[in-house]
Amino acid sequence: MKFPLSKYIWFDGKLVPVNMAKVPVTTHAIHYGTSIFEGIRAYWNSKNLHVFRLKDHIKRFRNSGKFYNIKLNFSDKQIENAVIDLCKKNKIKKSCYIRPFYFVGQYGINFHVTQKAPTHTAVFAFPFGDLFNKNGITATISKWRKFSDMSTPTQAKMGGNYLNSILATQDAKQKGFDEAILLDQSGNVSEAPGENIFLVKNNELITPSLSSSALDGITRRSVITLANDLNLKIRERKVSKKELKLADEIFLSGTAAEITPIIKIDKKKICSGKVGNITKLFMDTYSDIVMNKNENYSHWLTTVY
Template sequence: MKLPLSKFVWFDGKYVLTEKANVPITTHAIHYGTSIFEGIRAYWNGKNLFVFRLDEHVKRFRRSGQFYNISLNFSDSEITEAIKGICKKNKMKKSCYIRPFYFIGDYGINLHVTEKAPTHVVIFTFPFGDLFDKNGISAGVVSWRKFSDQSTPPQAKMGGNYLNSIIATQEAKRNGFDEAILLDHNGNVSEAPGENIFIVRDGKIISPPISSSALEGITRDAIIKIAKDLDLEVEEREIARSELLISDEIFLTGTAAEITPIISMDGQRIGNGKPGNVTKKMMQEYTDIVMNKNDGYSHWVTAVY
């Protein structure tokens, strides 16, 4: 899928034309997946462009590299300004996706990565709408398991980590599902390839814990806080695979997916086969917040213009 990329990208502190942002074939990240990335959304509400939870994204951006001693050689404030700046430079006045990433450059075939390894930072953006059908999607549990802290840190948003997501997605698509659900090494529900998962049972919102190899998702965190503010009961605990099939509602959360209802799991209808009331409430609250229509959460959005 070719992206409608912006005219300019931010590359190591400078704005350059997208076609000029090239790297050599000896780039370490191409060979070994030594890249760190974030996915960030910005929303145009007709008056301004608002970046959702920018500070949290920038903090996680740096933290992911620290797991592997990969240096981000710009300050948090420089990255923050660059993210806003790439939107301004491209005169972006529609809702968009922003992808900052940094990676090890020309480092040969050396696997001993240290803080001194050469790194590059790039930020690009493109217009973006719905990733999934907001009326609901199908999902199925795949045979591949989510990797755990026993092998590599699940909390690091590393390029190489997402090969696990790719092979899970391929299996789900072959099985006729829109999205995959991965189990952890103990056979409990972990997450989707690029999203966290929530189930609803008897009005209670439940999500797998971090110990189930679930990413500490920024949208996941937002939904937990929103639900608690609405006096809804929220629980983080292990979820057995069989519990998916008896859930009243299931939904996914993520920067790209936003809030996406799952209306069919492993070929079985969930609830009445439509987005449930709790899910729809979360979707509406989330939309109002990212569009800066809820003053109680205005600290979660950053104006670009």
């Protein structure tokens, strides 16, 4: 995978060339996954660069660390400025992905992580187009189950948690599918490795509730708001595996995936293998919003220049 990293990275309060942002191999996070990250997108609409729901991402960023008592050394405003300054310093005039993260630094081999554990914070960015084919992707129900809150908090975006996503992705790709769908510990639908999932049945939207170990995705929240605004019925509830195959339409939502249709699950075509009308409506609405073409949602955008 090409990784055209922008020239400068924001590291512990300073903008430095990428090769200057370094940590020792004894860094705690490398050994134990004690890192927290966010994934944010910014969209270039030929006039300006707009960061999507920046404040909401920063809020989740801070909250993720609280589950583990890992401290973020910077205020929300400082992180917000870091994101904006990073885009400006790199003169980014293309749609891009922005990755803020913080992690435990030199802390020996100690499991007893407290507020005293030293942390580093960084933000980098790179130009980013579509993650998936927007004409629809294939998915398989994974043999790997989503971890539950009884193992690690599902609402914390911790580096270590993503080993579960990596296993599910490896399994799906190895079987020739584009993406995995994970069931929760009880066998209900949870989410994809890095996306939430929505089903459409009889013109009603359904998404697994957060109690099915799904992340409280910011795109998921946006879809729920839009559904209400569009007067479409939307329900958050347990979703059985069987319902997936009986759905009229299915789509994924996520910062990286945006709105991506699923047109086949295992051997079963969804919506005759085509992008469904409701999915298309959400794809178009979302795309207009992020490009600042819908002023009803311009409060979701932070302008860079």
